[in-house]
Amino acid sequence: MIRRDTATKPEIAAALQLSLPTVGLIVGELLEAGLLCEIGMQASNGGRPAIALQLIENARLSLGIDITKNHVYFVVVNLRGEIIAGERQEYEFANLLTYYHGLVQRKREFLKKYGIENDSLVGQSCSMPGIVSKNQRWLEYSHIFELKTPMRLNISKDIQYPYMFVNDGTACCMAECYSENMPDSFVYVMLSNTVGGSMVIDKKIVEGKNIRGGEIGHICLVPGGKKCYCGRRGHFDAYCSARVLAEQAGGRVETFFARLEEGDSRLAEVFDEYLDMLALMVYNLHIFTDLDIVIGGYVGSYLAPYLSQLKEKIIRHNIFDESKEFVFLSRYREEAAAVGGALHFIEQFIEKL
Ligand SMILES: [Zn+2]
Numbered sequence: 001m002i003r004r005d006t007a008t009k010p011e012i013a014a015a016l017q018l019s020l021p022t023v024g025l026i027v028g029e030l031l032e033a034g035l036l037c038e039i040g041m042q043a044s045n046g047g048r049p050a051i052a053l054q055l056i057e058n059a060r061l062s063l064g065i066d067i068t069k070n071h072v073y074f075v076v077v078n079l080r081g082e083i084i085a086g087e088r089q090e091y092e093f094a095n096l097l098t099y100y101h102g103l104v105q106r107k108r109e110f111l112k113k114y115g116i117e118n119d120s121l122v123g124q125s126c127s128m129p130g131i132v133s134k135n136q137r138w139l140e141y142s143h144i145f146e147l148k149t150p151m152r153l154n155i156s157k158d159i160q161y162p163y164m165f166v167n168d169g170t171a172c173c174m175a176e177c178y179s180e181n182m183p184d185s186f187v188y189v190m191l192s193n194t195v196g197g198s199m200v201i202d203k204k205i206v207e208g209k210n211i212r213g214g215e216i217g218h219i220c221l222v223p224g225g226k227k228c229y230c231g232r233r234g235h236f237d238a239y240c241s242a243r244v245l246a247e248q249a250g251g252r253v254e255t256f257f258a259r260l261e262e263g264d265s266r267l268a269e270v271f272d273e274y275l276d277m278l279a280l281m282v283y284n285l286h287i288f289t290d291l292d293i294v295i296g297g298y299v300g301s302y303l304a305p306y307l308s309q310l311k312e313k314i315i316r317h318n319i320f321d322e323s324k325e326f327v328f329l330s331r332y333r334e335e336a337a338a339v340g341g342a343l344h345f346i347e348q349f350i351e352k353l
Pocket of ligand 1: 217218228229230231232235237
């Protein structure tokens with residue numbers, strides 16, 4: 001229903017295997033709640049014409065905020081999961097009250113600018129590069145934010161809707177989970193300024209015993225190799241974060257890929273090494289899980305022209321002869337974490353209906 005433009009009561013009854021009176025009751029409630037509208041008559045299968053119903057997609061909205069070291073992203077999605085407002089702002093993280101107040105102020109201005117009323121929000125997600133405690137009160141660990149001790153997570157008192165704090169890799173993975181045509185189980189690899197990931201089994205993200213599941217950035221690929229931001233050596237992050245490429249092109253990933261496309265041979269060499277390490281990691285994840293691997297994040301959004309090159313490198317590792325594709329690219333770009341968190345509340349809202 002949500003994914004279709006219009007539907008009639010008999011169509012809904014057939015799709016959901018419910019009786020017509022039950023559907024009538026549900027539709028009545030949704031009409032009253034302002035979530036559906038009637039848009040005329042529609043011929044139904046063999047029977048008499050029925051009233052065509054349409055979802056009012058912007059009747060309820062969800063806000064996703066993604067905090068990175070230097071930026072903050074605000075995204076609002078509607079009931080169809082479409083992004084109706086989004087902004088990336090430069091705002092350097094600091095573990096200070098002034099940062100937090102500034103963030104709340106920016107959020108208010110963003111919502112005001114796009115005419116989004118608090119009443120229409122069904123939830124707010126806030127993603128960040130670190131481990132969020134199970135009780136949602138603490139950011140327990142974040143190297144990128146240089147936290148020495150856990151950071152207390154605050155939420156402004158005027159928030160009347162559900163909210164959550166979530167790890168950025170997990171939030172990106174949520175965006176994939178809620179996409180159409182995704183398998184029930186897969187592994188997500190996020191190649192952004194830090195490297196993260198998640199494993200989804202039967203539509204559920206595997207959080208792990210300490211909510212650290214999917215910290216693939218710190219899997220060691222080269223003992224004693226390049227230094228990772230965590231202080232150890234040879235970790236996947238040190239070889240495949242977006243910064244590895246950005247450093248070669250004045251700090252910008254987009255510049256790196258623009259020059260690569262122009263045929264810069266030095267960057268081609270850097271990128272070949274990058275793909276070698278990525279291929280090794282993708283292979284390791286696949287051989288362990290036997291699942292599809294979805295690559296996203298900053299770098300993921302630039303990989304489409306190089307996917308066959310990456311696959312060739314993976315094949316060289318593979319001990320099995322696999323004819324089926326198992327490496328895919330995310331449809332999202334840098335807004336993925338904000339979108340994923342926001343979609344979480346849209347799905348929750350729809351499920352409740
Ligand atoms: Zn590390």
